[in-house]
Every structure is written in structure tokens, then in C-alpha cells.
Amino acid sequence: MHRLTGRAAAEAAGMASSPGARAGSLFPHCANPRCATGWMHLWRSRRVPGFEGRWACSAECMGELVAAAVRREMDGGDAISPPHPHRMPMGLMLVEQGGITPAQLREALEGQQRAAEQTGETVRLGEWLVRSGVLGEPALMRALSAQWNCPVFPLASYRPEEVAGAMPRFLSEAFGALPVRAAAGRVLYVAFSGRIDRSLSYALERMTGMRVAAGLARDSEFAGAQAGFLGTPAPATRFLEAASSWVLVRAITERIESKRPVEARLARIHDTYWLRLWRRAADGPGLPAPGAVEDLLATVGNSGKSTG
Ligand SMILES: [Zn+2]
Structure with a gap:
């Protein structure tokens, strides 16, 4: 019954469960639309891994879900978060x-x-x-x-340990961003140094399931606060330079299949793909503890524009 407890907790945390795995549904349905397994998958005792709230009956089907997600990120990421319009110099x-x-x-x-x-x-x-x-x-x-057109967040009483699980440290350094506070598990305040990065804000919204309120911070406060954040225990993070999108899909699928997370999600921030795995279901709404998740950050070489 352990896995039901896990799923109930995941649902409480606002994670979408796989469509076929709803309470009352006897058998889960593989989320891969091209799944060829048919009814045979009912004999496979898989409930994990999960990927973006869905379930796949096999590594092959998981690979199809991952390939579709990578295509989605490759094609649509920038269009969804356009640069801030009409900023006055x-x-x-x-x-x-x-x-x-x-x-x-x-x-x-x-x-x-x-x-x-x-x-x-x-x-x-x-x-x-x-x-x-x-x-x-x-x-x-x-x-x-x-x-x-955003507020300035004071960081004088910043408590990095409260947001330690919010994001990989690399993203904080690369984009001058700092998770500040998670309010009631619903709003994540994120401070930026000098410029707001909408691409990162959008990725954080999708990863955390929280609304991101972006603001700026004074440079004089930002550096010290960021050093505090970088010094807190962080989710385990791996880095990958994939030669092509095909290599990226394979690496993500292998990671998911070997780690068997209860949930996994993929987002892109500019050229960086961010895969997050949830090792266990969340206790409730809000940010995960650093040890409850792990991250993979990947870039794709120039040749990798097609997922075939
Ligand atoms: Zn399948």
C-alpha cells in the first residue's frame, strides 16, 4: 500500500497523477499514444517512474514521452516567454x-x-x-x-535554508537569480540581479507548481544572500553535454528508468535543459527538501535540432 500513500500525497501536493491511475480506475493506461504493448502491460508491476504526471508501461514508452517533451521544449520554450516588451533604455x-x-x-x-x-x-x-x-x-x-515593472525585494533577513530545494545552484549563478521565499506553498518570490530572466521564472513555475513573483534585489545585498544560498545543502545535480537531442532523450530516459522517481519534469532555460526527479512524494504544497529531489542540467550540441 506504500505506493498508494505516495500517490495520495502527490495528489495532495498538486501533482497531476497519471490519467489512468486515478482512484476508481482499475488499471493504469500507458501515456504513450503509440504504445504497442496492449493489455500485456497489465502484468507489468510498474507504478513508477512517473514523468510529468503520467505513467508509461515500459522503458520504450517512457522514451517516447521524453522525446515528445524534449521536442516541446526545443520548439516552444522561447515563444512562451518572449523578451520583456518595450523596455525604456x-x-x-x-x-x-x-x-x-x-x-x-x-x-x-x-x-x-x-x-x-x-x-x-x-x-x-x-x-x-x-x-x-x-x-x-x-x-x-x-x-x-x-x-x-517589478518590486525590489529586501534580502536583509534572507533565510536560504527555507528555499534550499528550489533550484540547482548552477541556475542561480548562471542567471543571477535567487529564490527568496515560498509563501503558503503557492507563491515563490525570486530575486534577480540587474535584470529579470523570464525564461527562468517560467521554468521555475512549471517545476515548482507555484506562481513565481519576480523582483530585483540590490547588488549590495544580492551577493551576500546568494553566497548563503550557494552554501546550503543542495539537491544532487548532474551535468551533461549531449551531442544531439537524441543523446539527450536517451540520457533522460535512462536516468528516469534507473532512478524510478515518483515524478519527473523537464523545462528549458535558454540553452539549458533542466530535468528534476522527485525521489519521494511531497509531504504537502511548497518546495521540496533538497534531499527529496535531484537535478540534471544538460546542453545540446549544435547538430541536435531534430529528435527524429
Ligand atoms: Zn506503453
Whole structure:
């Protein structure tokens, strides 16, 4: 009866159960539309692994579900989260708000460009202005907040251990993002440094089943808070550079088949595929404990545009 308890808990946590495995349904149905097993699968004692709330009768059928999910992520990920429309350039906004003069803007843009030519690294204009003492951080945060139309999250009393299971540490570092707080298991507050990454927000919504409220954080607070987050116990994370999408599908399927998670989900953040496996059903709504999940982060080589 252990697995029923697990599924009941998963349902309580808001995870969709496999369509055929609802209470009252005698036999589960394989979610692979091209499943060729027929009634034989009733003799297979599989309830796990689960993938995106569904169940497949065999490794072959799981491979089909995974291939469809990889195709979906490859084709649709960017279209669903377009870049933020019509953002006013930071310099213009600061001048309009009276934070800096047009002359200061011109000077900063020139200095920023000179530095970029010398170091090969472009410092964001706002950051440049704060560094050169022209602009205070509070004024910069007001402008950024208006530019991105989002709040500024204070991180002074940040408690990283409460959100330790939210996401792989690599994603925090790669996209300048920090899970801040999970409110009532329904809203996940995520702070970004300098710019909001909608692709990551969207992936987090799908992974956690929570609404993501994105905001900005002051650079002066972000670094320390992020160091705290990076220092908390994290879900086990593997990295994979797949030569093609076919290799990616095979690797994900093998991972799911060998780990037999109660649930697994796939999302893409720009070029990074994020597979998360739930080792056990959630105790309730909200973020999983770091030990309850494990992550696989993968990129696909240039040749891998077709899943065949
Ligand atoms: Zn099947």
C-alpha cells in the first residue's frame, strides 16, 4: 500500500497523477499514444517512474514521452516567454527621473564603452553609474524597478535554508537569480540581479507548481544572500553535454528508468535543459527538501535540432 500513500500525497501536493491511475480506475493506461504493448502491460508491476504526471508501461514508452517533451521544449520554450516588451533604455529613464543629467549620461556611456574595449566586459550602465559615484544605489533600484515593472525585494533577513530545494545552484549563478521565499506553498518570490530572466521564472513555475513573483534585489545585498544560498545543502545535480537531442532523450530516459522517481519534469532555460526527479512524494504544497529531489542540467550540441 506504500505506493498508494505516495500517490495520495502527490495528489495532495498538486501533482497531476497519471490519467489512468486515478482512484476508481482499475488499471493504469500507458501515456504513450503509440504504445504497442496492449493489455500485456497489465502484468507489468510498474507504478513508477512517473514523468510529468503520467505513467508509461515500459522503458520504450517512457522514451517516447521524453522525446515528445524534449521536442516541446526545443520548439516552444522561447515563444512562451518572449523578451520583456518595450523596455525604456536605462539611461533615458534615469535622465527623465532626474537621477542624472544628459551630460553625465553621455560621459558614462563613453566611459562604459572605453572600459568594454579595454577589458572585453560590458558593465551595465546602472552599475557603472553607481560605481563611479554618479548615482546612489537606491536611485538605481527605483529606475530598475520602473524599467522592469517589478518590486525590489529586501534580502536583509534572507533565510536560504527555507528555499534550499528550489533550484540547482548552477541556475542561480548562471542567471543571477535567487529564490527568496515560498509563501503558503503557492507563491515563490525570486530575486534577480540587474535584470529579470523570464525564461527562468517560467521554468521555475512549471517545476515548482507555484506562481513565481519576480523582483530585483540590490547588488549590495544580492551577493551576500546568494553566497548563503550557494552554501546550503543542495539537491544532487548532474551535468551533461549531449551531442544531439537524441543523446539527450536517451540520457533522460535512462536516468528516469534507473532512478524510478515518483515524478519527473523537464523545462528549458535558454540553452539549458533542466530535468528534476522527485525521489519521494511531497509531504504537502511548497518546495521540496533538497534531499527529496535531484537535478540534471544538460546542453545540446549544435547538430541536435531534430529528435527524429
Ligand atoms: Zn506503453
